[in-house]
Amino acid sequence: xxxxxxxxxxxxxxxxxxxxxxxxxxxxxxxxxxxxxxxxxxxxxxxxxxxxxxxxxxxxxxxxxxxxxxxxxxxxxxxxxxxxxxxxxxxxxxxxxxxxxxxxxxxxxxxxxxxxxxxxxxxxxxxxxxxxxxxxxxxxxxxxxxxxxxxxxxxxxxxxxxxxxxxxxxxxxxxxxxxxxxxxxxxxxxxxxxxxxxxxxxxxxxxxxxxxxxxxxxxxxxxxxxxxxxxxxxxxxxxxxxxxxxxxxxxxxxxxxxxxxxxxxxxxxxxxxxxxxxxxxxxxxxxxxxxxxxxxxxxxxxxxxxxxxxxxxxxxxxxxxxxxxxxxxxxxxxxxxxxxxxxxxxxxxxxxxxxxxxxxxxxxxxxxxxxxxxxxxxxxxxxxxxxxxxxxxxxxxxxxxxxxxxxxxxxxxxxxxxxxxxxxxxxxxxxxxxxxxxxxxxxxxxxxxxxxxxxxxxxxxxxxxxxxxxxxxxxxxxxxxxxxxxxxxxxxxxxxxxxxxxxxxxxxxxxxxxxxxxxxxxxxxxxxxxxxxxxxxxxxxxxxxxxxxxxxxxxxxxxxx
Numbered sequence: 299x300x301x302x303x304x305x306x307x308x309x310x311x312x313x314x315x316x317x318x319x320x321x322x323x324x325x326x327x328x329x330x331x332x333x334x335x336x337x338x339x340x341x342x343x344x345x346x347x348x349x350x351x352x353x354x355x356x357x358x359x360x361x362x363x364x365x366x367x368x369x370x371x372x373x374x375x376x377x378x379x380x381x382x383x384x385x386x387x388x389x390x391x392x393x394x395x396x397x398x399x400x401x402x403x404x405x406x407x408x409x410x411x412x413x414x415x416x417x418x419x420x421x422x423x424x425x426x427x428x429x430x431x432x433x434x435x436x437x438x439x440x441x442x443x444x445x446x447x448x449x450x451x452x453x454x455x456x457x458x459x460x461x462x463x464x465x466x467x468x469x470x471x472x473x474x475x476x477x478x479x480x481x482x483x484x485x486x487x488x489x490x491x492x493x494x495x496x497x498x499x500x501x502x503x504x505x506x507x508x509x510x511x512x513x514x515x516x517x518x519x520x521x522x523x524x525x526x527x528x529x530x531x532x533x534x535x536x537x538x539x540x541x542x543x544x545x546x547x548x549x550x551x552x553x554x555x556x557x558x559x560x561x562x563x564x565x566x567x568x569x570x571x572x573x574x575x576x577x578x579x580x581x582x583x584x585x586x587x588x589x590x591x592x593x594x595x596x597x598x599x600x601x602x603x604x605x606x607x608x609x610x611x612x613x614x615x616x617x618x619x620x621x622x623x624x625x626x627x628x629x630x631x632x633x634x635x636x637x638x639x640x641x642x643x644x645x646x647x648x649x650x651x652x653x654x655x656x657x658x659x660x661x662x663x664x665x666x667x668x669x670x671x672x673x674x675x676x677x678x679x680x681x682x683x684x685x686x687x688x689x690x691x692x693x694x695x696x697x698x699x700x701x702x703x704x705x706x707x708x709x710x711x712x713x714x715x716x717x718x719x720x721x722x723x724x725x726x727x728x729x730x731x732x733x734x735x736x737x738x739x740x741x742x743x744x745x746x747x748x749x750x751x752x753x754x755x756x757x758x759x760x761x762x763x764x765x766x767x768x769x770x771x772x773x774x775x776x777x778x779x780x781x782x783x784x785x786x787x788x789x790x791x792x793x794x795x796x797x798x799x800x801x802x803x804x805x806x807x808x809x810x811x812x813x814x815x816x817x818x819x820x821x822x823x824x825x826x827x828x829x830x831x832x833x834x835x836x837x838x839x840x841x842x843x844x845x846x847x848x849x850x851x852x853x854x855x856x857x858x859x
Contacts, residue, residue: 313355314583319343320351323583324362327513338585381465381555387448388469395477403484415485422482429475438467445470461555510622513550516541518620519613531761539576540609543568546586553617558627561610565631568606572596604632644784645793648843653778654678655846663855665770672740672856673753674774677767679846681790683729683837685812686710688771688787690722692764694752699741700725705830706733710813722813727830729837731846740853793842801840811836 314321325338339362343354432438445466483489520537523529529537547567548560570590575581581589589595607628614626646654654660655678663670673692680691690710698709706728728737744752751763759765771787791812798808810828828836 310352310355310359312359313343313351315351316583318346320345320348320355322355322358324359326366381462383554384462384466384469388473391448391470392473392477395473396480399477399481399484418485419482422478422485426475426478426482429471429478433468433471433475436468438464438471441467441470462552510553511550512545512548512553512556515553515617515622516545516613519616522616537609540606541613543571543586543606544610553614554623556614556623556627558629558631561607561627561631565603565607565633568603569597570595571598573598573602600633607632643786643788643792644782645796646785646789650780650785651682651793651842651844653780654774655682655844655849657778659774659777661849661852665774670856671753671755672853673756673767674770675849675853675856676737676740676753677787678771678790679732679735679849680708680728681787682793682842683732684708684726685791685794686726687722687764687791688768689762689764690813692753692756692762692767695750696741696744696752697750699752702727702830705834706738707830724810724813724827725830726811727833727837729834734847735849736851736853740857743857794840797840797842798836803836803839807832807836 312322312324314323320343322341322343323338324340341358343351345351345354432440442463445463448466448470520534520541524534544564547564548556567586567590571586572578572581572589572595575589580592584592611626611628611631614623614628617623618626659665659670660675660678665671665674677688677691680686681688684691686708691708694708698711700707700709702725707725708728709725711723741752744754753763753767756763756766768787775781775785795808795812798811807828811833
């Protein structure tokens with residue numbers, strides 16, 4: 299692992315300050331945190347001076363990186379064993395033991411003499427009583443040596459007193475109890491329903507043990523999705539955080555040992571975590587175990603909890619396809635949604651639309667103490683009349699603004715952006731009001747400036763251009779007093795769709811305009827997308843209830859530098 303650079307006086311990620319004193323924090327990767335039984339190491343650096351903290355921190359970071367690299371090498375060389383694999387080995391052990399016993403009976407008939415049989419049965423009865431007592435009290439101390447011998451034949455090791463070793467020791471107790479009971483019945487001549495149990499063919503070789511810890515499978519799953527370009531950077535970051543939480547909560551166990559009960563416990567913990575905890579000072583320096591002990595923690599929403607399980611379930615399904623586990627335990631654990639699907643994001647009311655577009659700030663060149671940028675004017679207007687998603691609009695390039703059949707359109711394609719799905723690829727006709735507000739002139743102006751983007755002031759954040767715009771719009775809504783969680787930029791999309799439905803527009807037409815999947819075979823498979831003129835004809839039937847004509851020329855004020 300490389301040590302983060304300390305160029306100049308920039309603060310590296312392993313340093314943080316609390317109460318003016320600098321601290322060192324080193325987070326271990328999944329692969330070794332479970333072996334160390336700790337997620338991270340924290341040390342006080344004993345100084346309030348930044349430069350001295352950088353010096354001491356860099357020295358510690360070099361040593362920690364070397365230790366981590368050595369631990370990861372040793373970890374990678376240590377095969378592990380899972381409960382299903384243990385059960386397979388125990389099954390083989392039972393069959394081989396009974397097979398040997400059966401051959402002994404055939405080779406030494408005297409063992410069936412009454413006096414010898416009584417002595418054998420008495421010994422078996424006493425041994426089984428002892429095993430039952432130890433099973434009841436979970437005393438597996440006498441099986442430690444046997445378990446290690448057992449593992450040595452498979453070429454695997456497990457940490458001393460680990461869950462896997464204890465599971466194996468108890469498994470040996472269970473196996474011996476079954477073997478002795480079956481031997482007693484055989485001595486009495488009772489072979490039950492399967493008289494050939496002792497001669498069942500045992501596996502000729504021990505099963506191949508593949509070390510697949512949870513962290514290893516997660517990394518392979520992630521690499522597979524990145525290679526196939528199925529995740530954009532934001533999705534990767536979100537999923538990485540979900541997997542970090544998963545491993546921190548349940549440990550970096552072998553994937554075959556994860557049960558439905560394990561994931562139920564994981565869900566109970568996730569439900570007690572706050573949203574955006576890495577961004578809040580109260581939580582950012584605490585581990586999950588510390589956070590859930592705090593009072594008055596606002597929990598994650600049901601939607602967010604289910605998002606965790608969706609990602610985890612995808613990973614387990616992938617692991618099943620790869621043969622790492624036989625079945626997935628991550629089914630049936632999602633929580634009921636708090637709201638109906640059509641209530642997740644609410645449309646704006648007419649009063650709210652008037653607040654947004656008629657406010658003094660919307661027409662002003664100032665935004666609080668800062669100068670307003672053109673996207674702060676055009677994005678809400680375009681969002682209202684097109685129903686497009688904020689990322690679709692924020693990432694528009696000048697060559698995406700096209701004239702088709704004499705109608706100004708925006709071309710939402712996959713050339714310079716990632717789209718939500720294949721149905722998002724579309725051409726959207728711009729209503730006449732957009733031209734009246736000067737959008738064509740705005741595009742021309744941007745061309746003269748030599749820009750390729752429609753809104754070049756929007757930089758990439760988390761791989762998206764809409765993040766900055768989304769954050770600005772949220773602050774703008776707060777200043778207007780529109781603070782409901784269901785009222786966000788995406789509400790423009792719901793507003794247009796709702797008005798289209800109320801106007802009686804055909805569902806297929808609405809889906810074509812906003813880029814939803816058309817479930818109808820006739821329209822979805824055989825029908826072509828609506829031409830721009832047809833879109834305008836449909837939209838002419840929709841009255842959004844607000845007049846935007848008073849905004850003509852505002853964009854010129856915003857372009858002044």
